Amino acid sequence: MGDHLQVHLKNEKFIPMKNAQKIEKVPLVGQSLEKIILNVQEMGFPKFRGKQIFQWLYQHRVNDFSDMKNVPNAIREKCGESFNIHPLELKLHTQSNQEPTEKFLFTLKRGENIESVLMKDRKRNTICISTQVGCAVDCDFCATAKMGFQKNLTVGEIVDQFIQVQNLATIPITNIVFMGMGEPFLNYKNVISAADLLNHPEGTQMGARRITISTAGVVSKIKQFAEEKHKYKLAISLNASNESVRKEIMPITKTHGLNALMEAADIYYQSSGRFPTFEYVLMEGINDSLRDAHDLTRLIGRQPCKLNVIPYNEIGGYYKRPSDDKIKSFLSQLKNVPFQVTVRWSRGTDIKAGCGQLAASSDS
Numbered sequence: 001m002g003d004h005l006q007v008h009l010k011n012e013k014f015i016p017m018k019n020a021q022k023i024e025k026v027p028l029v030g031q032s033l034e035k036i037i038l039n040v041q042e043m044g045f046p047k048f049r050g051k052q053i054f055q056w057l058y059q060h061r062v063n064d065f066s067d068m069k070n071v072p073n074a075i076r077e078k079c080g081e082s083f084n085i086h087p088l089e090l091k092l093h094t095q096s097n098q099e100p101t102e103k104f105l106f107t108l109k110r111g112e113n114i115e116s117v118l119m120k121d122r123k124r125n126t127i128c129i130s131t132q133v134g135c136a137v138d139c140d141f142c143a144t145a146k147m148g149f150q151k152n153l154t155v156g157e158i159v160d161q162f163i164q165v166q167n168l169a170t171i172p173i174t175n176i177v178f179m180g181m182g183e184p185f186l187n188y189k190n191v192i193s194a195a196d197l198l199n200h201p202e203g204t205q206m207g208a209r210r211i212t213i214s215t216a217g218v219v220s221k222i223k224q225f226a227e228e229k230h231k232y233k234l235a236i237s238l239n240a241s242n243e244s245v246r247k248e249i250m251p252i253t254k255t256h257g258l259n260a261l262m263e264a265a266d267i268y269y270q271s272s273g274r275f276p277t278f279e280y281v282l283m284e285g286i287n288d289s290l291r292d293a294h295d296l297t298r299l300i301g302r303q304p305c306k307l308n309v310i311p312y313n314e315i316g317g318y319y320k321r322p323s324d325d326k327i328k329s330f331l332s333q334l335k336n337v338p339f340q341v342t343v344r345w346s347r348g349t350d351i352k353a354g355c356g357q358l359a360a361s362s363d364s
């Protein structure tokens with residue numbers, strides 16, 4: 001075991017923070033190809049060197065300028081004077097004992113913490129990335145909401161979660177979901193720029209159909225997303241079969257009503273030809289009755305869509321996961337519905353990496 005690695009518990013690795021002076025440099029991860037080319041030209045070097053640096057950052061995911069093999073020393077040294085590579089520092093890496101799921105706790109420049117989760121499946125390895133520190137949307141059942149809103153992540157802080165997790169993972173990441181801490185559409189510009197960078201043909205090259213942006217239902221931004229014709233998939237966190245329950249558990253419904261949300265989802269479908277996915281977190285006594293299943297079918301069955309049912313991951317509060325029998329009978333009501341239904345049994349709940357459990361704490 002080296003100086004830089006201490007084993008805390010059986011499955012936790014604590015990574016000591018590096019000195020603050022280094023962090024004060026401007027991170028390159030997060031910068032677009034155009035911006036990096038401009039930086040390089042301002043330093044007096046030719047344009048193609050900028051493209052090479054871009055590829056080293058996003059395709060090869062190097063951690064040091066000295067690893068940029070085809071870039072001359074003079075350029076690497078000059079870059080190193082003003083820039084560093086990563087905007088995030090990894091603080092804690094936790095592996096679930098129950099499932100092939102890992103959680104990563106990162107620290108930002110000013111000391112705030114965020115989390116990312118990597119879930120491995122037979123066919124897909126999905127990273128769930130954060131877009132804000134905390135969240136202002138205040139869904140009653142969510143651990144992130146308890147932190148309140150602290151700040152929007154920069155493009156670099158969003159993209160670097162993927163870069164660093166991919167470097168630590170032993171398998172290639174096949175899918176990205178913007179579904180960690182925060183409401184992505186309340187950090188719209190940076191989220192779209194981050195998705196564009198992750199999709200860039202000279203960089204990470206993640207296919208647009210493998211990138212999903214999830215929203216609690218910011219109607220104006222869903223419409224904007226549709227109008228701007230982005231190629232990424234859209235998920236909408238619905239969680240209720242009617243307006244009154246949704247207002248109780250998701251206060252955003254008071255300003256972004258259910259009818260307007262359904263209309264926006266349909267605009268997305270009409271403009272993109274892609275089915276929006278509705279996420280439905282199943283909570284005991286809140287939204288898990290047969291009547292709820294019936295009302296849900298009526299609500300979303302009018303338009304092309306998919307449904308993900310996610311049995312609730314408890315966070316020690318008021319809300320509970322329904323019994324297995326209750327979950328089964330809810331699902332049996334959805335057998336002949338006109339949309340595809342998938343059950344997402346959240347992974348990594350033992351390390352609080354399940355959907356709705358992220359709270360950027362190191363006591364998992």
Ligand code: SF4
Pocket residue numbers: 135136137138139142143144145180181182183216356
């Ligand atoms: S569920 Fe999502 S949108 Fe709602 S409070 Fe949690 S992080 Fe924010």
